[in-house]
Amino acid sequence: MKKGFIFDLDGVITDTAKYHFIAWRDLGAEIGVAVDLKFNEQLKGISRMDSLDRILAHGGKENDFTMDQKEALAAKKNTHYVELLQSLTPQDLLPGVKEFLDAANAKQIPCAIASASKNAPFILEKLGVKDQFAGIVDPATLHKGKPDPEIFVKAAELLNIKPEEAVGFEDAQAGIDGIKACGMYAVGVLSGEPLHGADLTCHELTELNIDELLQK
Template sequence: MIKGLIFDLDGVITDTAEYHYLAWKSLAEKLDIEIDREFNEQLKGISRMESLDLILKHSNKEKDYTEEEKVELATQKNDEYKEYIKQITPKDLLPGIDQLLKDAKAKGLGMALASASKNGPEIMKRLEIEDLFDGIVDPASLHAGKPDPEIFVKGAEILGLDTSECVGLEDAEAGVEAINAANMFSVGVGSEAAMHKADYIVKDTNELTLEKILEEAGK
């Protein structure tokens, strides 16, 4: 029986991917590296430092910087990103998510956030949904990023539930893999090709309803 929902943030609850892209693109330009939206798809669902490493490798510059310099570069990107997210309001909830969260709360389901973003609490505050959630997994506490299941296992622990009692919702392939590895029912938001490993796939968040998710998870 499903007792909890564990959500990724970007692409599931809201879409800050554009802000991430603009901030990474700005940093890359300062380093004489060119990235486009297609390349940016590789950065979804992974940590800030992993994203930076991919950008540097993209231009064979991964050995040009010390670890301290990389941390400074990642901080520069995050500072610019934080300026962008000041624009976020409840209107930036993706279609269908407001109703899904309210329905889950009304049914007494636990809810936790499992996002690699360290800005998760700030974004949820701006979306005015933090009171609906029972907790947020702290990305700084993780030993491994997605597709490792750790973040979803910790999400279940926050809710006091076994992973088999939870549903995980993701829009990134690495995230779906993490949910599956955690022994949870996985919901993938996106194309059939990208989400083919998910137990239940929807193209857009407006197709997400609590009734349908629980029905599919109960099969």
């Protein structure tokens, strides 16, 4: 019997990937690196600084900036991203999310967020569902990013359960790998590329039966 649900944010609860893409694309244009939709797929599920490092390497500029300059670039991207997020409303929840969270809360099954996004609390507030999560992992406390399982282990700790007692939801391969690495049941939310290693896949949460998941 599972005792908790742990969710990635982007691509699972809401789709802010388009805002990340716009912000990275515009920053890339400023520093002379083309960021297109195909390359943007490599930035999903990883931290802001790791994303910037990949962009700089992609443009052959990995040695062109000091750490202070890179931090300034990452901060500039985030400022632009947060500006774009101002338009988020509860209507931007992905299909089935509100109903799934309501059902989990009705059954007193706690939920947590395991996202590399430092903006997760703000985003959940804009979406009107922050109160439905018992815990949100603070990315600043992490030593390693996905696919390392650390973030999922911490999320389980926030819910006072063991990783194997939780169901994890992810839309990125790095996330699925992290979920499985700590013995957690993995639900892959498909948006394009196949997710290898997921125990169950769906295109949206409307396809899932919460009672069946709790029995996994």
